[in-house]
Amino acid sequence: MASASIVRRLIAFLKKPDAAEGEDRAAVPQAGDAFEAQEAQQTWAGEPVTEATAPYAYSPPVPAPSSGGQSRIASYGSRLDALVMRAIQQFHAEHAYVIRHEDDGRMRYCTGRDMQGHYVPHTLVAADRRAVSLAVKSGESQLFVRTLDDNTPLSILCGPLWSDDEVIGVLYLNNPARSRLYRGVFDVFCDQAARMLVEGVA
Known part of the structure; x- marks a missing residue:
């Protein structure tokens, strides 16, 4: 009964991108459903992506044939940005990105917010390549944690976006709050982002 209530609250939460902040936006505790961090030494690629080394091509808006020249991505993008912002707020992350996985194996940056x-912008995306690659290849959400030189913990949460039996992208959170990382909640965000990619991104 409690799980049904949680699902209803999450669905209502995701259907209202412009809703005011309130108690409904608090993290939903789910005992035994938290992520387990992987060892930093084994999984952390190390250096952030800079303007000179950004591996993600940018996908510009493409006009939809039936929309009178209007961009499909423009209207879609605002919805995706709203979802990205909700993910940042839900998990108290510093940044969040949506990156699409193309059929030829290339990764295309869709959007990101702080x-x-x-x-x-795609030139400033600080996404860890190994985290993205492992999420795509394994088809499972990955949590990476390391300690910076000043002993500050830094984490990454990267989840695959599934469409049918194919991973079509990832939702990437930079430095989310560890106390808010619940797999069931994150999976809902990934499912919503995947549906948006299917609906409108070229």
């Missing part, structure tokens, strides 16, 4: 709501 905790202030500012758009993160």
Whole structure:
């Protein structure tokens, strides 16, 4: 009964991208459903992606044939950005990105936001390549944690976006709060992002 209530709250939460902040946006505790971090030494690629080494091509808006020249991605993008912002708020992450996995194996950056709501351009994406690659190849959400030189913990949560039997992208959270990482909640965000990719991104 409690799990049905949680599902209803999550569905209502995701259907209202412009809803005001409130108690409904608090993390939903699910005992025994938290992520387990992997060892940093074995899984952390180390260096953030810089403007010179960004591995993700940018996908510009492509006009839809039946929309009178309007961009499908433009309307879709605002919905995706709203989802990205909700993920940042839910997990108290510093940044969040959606990256699409193309049929030829290339990764294409769709959008990203920081905790202030500012758009993160593809040239400044600080996504860990190994985390993205492992999430795509394994088809499972991955949590990576390491300690910086000043003993500050830094984490990454990267989840696959499934469509039918294919991973079509990832939802990537930079430095989410460990106390808020519940797999069931994150999977809902990944499912919603995957549906948006299927609906409108070229």
